[in-house]
Amino acid sequence: MKSAVTTVITAADAAGRFPSLSDLEAVKESFTRAAARMQAAEKLAAGIDNVTADALNAVYNDGKYDQATRDKCARDIHHYLRLISYCLVVGGTGPLDEWGIAGMREVFRTLGIPTTAYIEAFVHIRNRVCVPRDMDQKAADEFKALIDYLINALS
């Protein structure tokens, strides 16, 4: 799975070389960012239900979308947020790529699901992150970068 460390190892293995100094530098760099990522993952895990509920209200309360889809939308947003928390832990987009984005387009197209509701929800979540109430600046940056990554994949 693609993470900060496995990306480096995959590249070293493709070249058949032992971990070089620059490989080790790259791993070290990812470890220095780990504290912020872990904090974001921890805060997100603690507030994942509230964040989901808040995003749902923002999307559904103006009556633009069919209320019947509300529960399923809640389930999916919760699922994507969980995958984002995994990405924060590993320091790469592997969990989102493998468990959230691969096949997503095909499923949405086949089932006729409008992705705009999801995009609105995640834009809302991104804009609602408040520093320092929710998490530190660095943690928020890591979190927002992953939400942007997901929004790009959805749009």
Added chain:
Amino acid sequence: MLDAFSRAVVSADAKGVCLGSDELAALRRHVADANIRIDATNAISQNISCIAADAVSGMVCENAGMTQPGGNCYPTRRMAACLRDGEIILRYVSYALLAGDPSVLDDRCLNGLKDTYLALGVPIKNAVRAVTIMKAATVAIITDTNSGPSAFKDISGKGSDCKNIAAEAASYFDRVINSLS
């Protein structure tokens, strides 16, 4: 391929939950010890021939017939293959040590290795012996016991500080030995 972080994520995903505080605390300890891990990996990278080539030649010295006609390391083409394999196994051990997880070693090195050796007529007993010597040399270099401080400058901590990481490296060699025997 997994690392310590993605291993924790995979097991959390199987339960469908976010990582709990216990798992995050374990990963934070992993991050706190990162410098020791990186230095230990670097210690391997900087002592490749000291570990791999010496282990293979040591094993050959113990079995004098190997380089004679009819021996498994005769002619030099086969000795070269043997040296190369020692280095490859060491390389995957160094990846596993850097990742903090043995999956890269299992998937990319050990999977099918024993069958390959049996098919090629490589004596398993001698291969295991070479890996055993590599294990001893690696543990010694990581804990800096046999080569003195000059062999590897600026390593994080000495001796007992590196005990855990040396034990982890030893466990990856044991994995190689178990999978071959």
